[in-house]
Amino acid sequence: MRILSSKTFSYVKVFNQVAGACVICLVALLAVVMLFERFRHYTRSVYAQNVLNTSEVAEISQNLKLGYPEAVSGQNVLMIPLYSEQTYTQGFRDKHALGNAVNYLFFDGRSKTSNWLFETSDDLIVDVNRVPSGTNSAQPTRVIVYALARRDTNGNGRLDPEDALTIGISRPDGKGYKTLLESVSDYSGLQMLNPMEVSLVFASDGKNRIVTVSLDDFTTIDEQVIPDTR
Incomplete structure (x- = not known):
């Protein structure tokens, strides 16, 4: 061995x-x-859309810029979104909230004049719906309906679709804006049943509801609480 x-x-x-x-x-x-x-x-870096930071803790840098102009059907009017671009630091991250509509500029092609939908640009415009003059969507726009987040109701330091919403309406040139509904917890949408009225489906105060609005003067014609199912 x-x-x-x-x-x-x-x-x-x-x-x-x-x-x-x-x-x-x-x-x-x-x-x-x-x-x-x-x-x-x-x-x-984190990027988010449909979010408008309102926290007083974060140092926010904001830039406002106009977006792509779109023609309002049959009205000789341009509808131009105003977007908010925010940059802020949270923890060790840089966060960017981009492409969030906070206002609309309307340009009248006949008079060559323009006007803003709102006087200020502090609200987050969550949804925009152009309602035609009849039940055919190809007809000229009669009114425009907006869903807005105006207050941070869930306390997360930002405006987003999870906040209680405000539903408003204007003429197709952006004038005559009127608030229709407030404190909407869930907005399902709207539908025209005839050329004179539009019905909005939403939830508020724990109940599902349907409100019918006149397209002439934006007054509420009827409001129904939808019964709970068993």
């Missing part, structure tokens, strides 16, 4: 020490990579 010399044992010992050091270095390197990836995950 061959007996290993002390020199051979020394080589084996050195090899084991080197191998152990390499393993430790590899584990440490993997740990550093994992920590770096986790840090990058928590510090990367």
Whole structure:
């Protein structure tokens, strides 16, 4: 039987020490990579839409810019959104709220005049619906209906579709705006049943409701509470 010399044992010992050091270095390197990836995950920029930050804690940089003009059907009027672009820091992250409509500019092609829908641009416009003059959607626009987030009712420091909504209406040139509904917790939408009226379906105060509005003077014609199903 061959007996290993002390020199051979020394080589084996050195090899084991080197191998152990390499393993430790590899584990440490993997740990550093994992920590770096986790840090990058928590510090990367976040982009959001349909959100308007109102928090007084965050330092907010805001830029307002006009969007793409769209023709209001059959009215010789352009409807141009005003978008809010916000940048703010939350924790280690830079957050960007882009493409959020806060107002509309209307340009009358006949008189070559323009007007804003709202005097200020503090509200988040969640939804816009152009209602035609008849039940055929290809007919000229009769009125425009808006869903707005005006107050941070859920206390998350921002305006978003989860807040209680305000539903308003205007003429197709953006004039004559009137608030129809407030404190709407869930807005399903609207539908025309005849050329003179539009019905809005929504939830408020824990009840589902249908309100019918006159398209002539924007007054409420009827309001129904939808019975709960069993």
